[in-house]
Amino acid sequence: MTTTTLEKNKSRQHLWKSAKQLALPTAMWRLPRQTEKHFLTSFSDIPEQTKIDFEELGAGFAFSPFVNSDGKDAFFLKADLHYIFTQSELNKNEDLQEIIVPSAINPQLIDLLSDLDSDKKQEIGIIDQKQYQKEDYINLVEKGIAQIEAGGMQKVVLSRTKKTTLSPDFEVVTIFDKLCKAYPTAFVSAVSLPHLGVIWMGASPETLVSQNAQGIFRTMALAGTQSAYDAEGNLITPSEAMWRQKEIEEQSFVTRYIINCLKKIRVREFEEEGPKTVIAGNLMHLRTDIIIDTVEINFPQLATVMLDLLHPTSAVCGMPKVAATQFILENEGYDREFYSGFFGPINMQSNGNGRESHIFVNLRTMKIQNNTATLYAGCGITADSNPEKEWYETEMKTQTLERVLNL
Incomplete structure (x- = not known):
């Protein structure tokens, strides 16, 4: 487990863009009344569809449709990578904490994290x-x-x-951060399912x-x-x-x-x-x-x-x-x-x-x-x-x- 301090948003921008380019299922969230922001990526191209059993499953992120009559149609994004970002009190930058270190890191993801330029200002409209x-x-x-x-x-x-x-x-991480600021008591999330070609965002x-x-x-x-x-x-x-x-x-x-x-x-x-x-x-x-x-x-x-x-x-x-x-x-x-x-x-x-x-x-x-x-x-x-x-x-x-x- 390691902790480093990074320029605000920069690392999460890199992570989200890298996962998107590699078409990896990804989730980003912040729990109600908390300040920590989480980033999770699964190295499986298509996440497993399974019954959500808290005792049987490991660490990950569940994502179920409305119609799930037998309980087995929920996607489970296994936490191959999990980072927690916290706000630094002194310099307003973000501290990154690596919680899960996979046994076999995805080398393409590491290359992209090194190469992507996230300094370009992103605007939405x-x-x-x-x-x-x-x-x-x-x-x-x-x-x-x-x-x-x-x-x-x-x-x-x-x-x-x-x-x-x-x-x-339009930029996902920017909107995610705005939702966090606007709705501190909500569960704020962004979930990318590349195999379906969709991203779901909200403040529940x-x-x-x-x-x-x-x-x-x-x-x-x-x-x-x-x-x-x-x-x-x-x-x-x-x-x-x-x-x-x-x-x-x-x-x-x-x-x-x-x-x-x-x-x-x-x-x-x-x-x-x-x-x-x-x-x-x-x-x-x-x-x-x-x-x-x-x-x-x-x-x-x-x-x-x-x-x-x-x-x-x-x-x-x-x-x-x-x-x-x-x-x-x-x-x-x-x-x-x-x-x-x-x-x-x-x-x-x-x-x-x-x-x-x-x-x-x-x-x-x-x-x-x-x-x-x-x-x-x-x-x-x-x-x-x-x-x-x-x-x-x-x-x-x-x-x-x-x-x-x-x-």
Whole structure:
């Protein structure tokens, strides 16, 4: 394990460009409320698709699509290289810490790290925006409400896309750093899958499952959305937030879903915190945290078991799960791909706390492909939903990334 000090961003620019040129699967992330930035590269051209089992897999990064019915379609990027970057207090440069030293280093990667020139200033910009048809989404929401009123579902999460054409000098590491600065409480990530020709980036507010080195398991019920700003543009404090019955009911669906999953595996010793109002960027949500000491209940496999049970949660799918999923697949009109799937580091060292696993729901995300960014946003639809307001909510959610692209 070695540590060196480098000019801010320079080493990560080199690493990302080198991995991209060699078409190596790569992930870069920063955990919520932390400052460390992680870089991981796998030397396999195509990452393994497998069931995510925290006890069986080594160190790496999981990346699962929304549709993963048997649990075996998640990609696992093995940590052949893992670097941690921390901010130096004195000179504002970055310290690089090498955590994993592979037994056989990729010589092409080393050559590129030596040769690439990353001093050229990179700028990003938006050339053009293509708007999704508002009427189409409102019609979709109305159809969902009708199905709920007919008794087919209690809740369904319906989403849409919005496309933005990026300038040719769009640069991933620059946007990643801007997201880190703008959203300190989110899980910020960039994942490159060269065999699919895509990069996924975003700032997710929602933990699906996590388990630290001490065996403390966490998950959360995050639902209900409103603007974090009033009509005059002033930030609303969480204590001042007013919630409608629709949002309260929507969030309670998710909480009950998690507790029912725990009941299925006969886990009754858990701590429940909330619901409470939390701010995520320009939005407010209702959140309930579920915390379990797996050592105390002698259940070290809890994270693996709960991942299988929870995905997809009612926060991204609906209730009942099967009926809501079927409605989404038949009516949304597009493939969600990795949007509302799950992703995150597994068995990785973080913040000096030993090996930890942190899996998040892939929200507030965009897909970069062929110089186009596709942004994703969805809303929980209940019998009390107002289609016009749901459209506005998706607009607020896409602004999470649009604001950074426009900086």
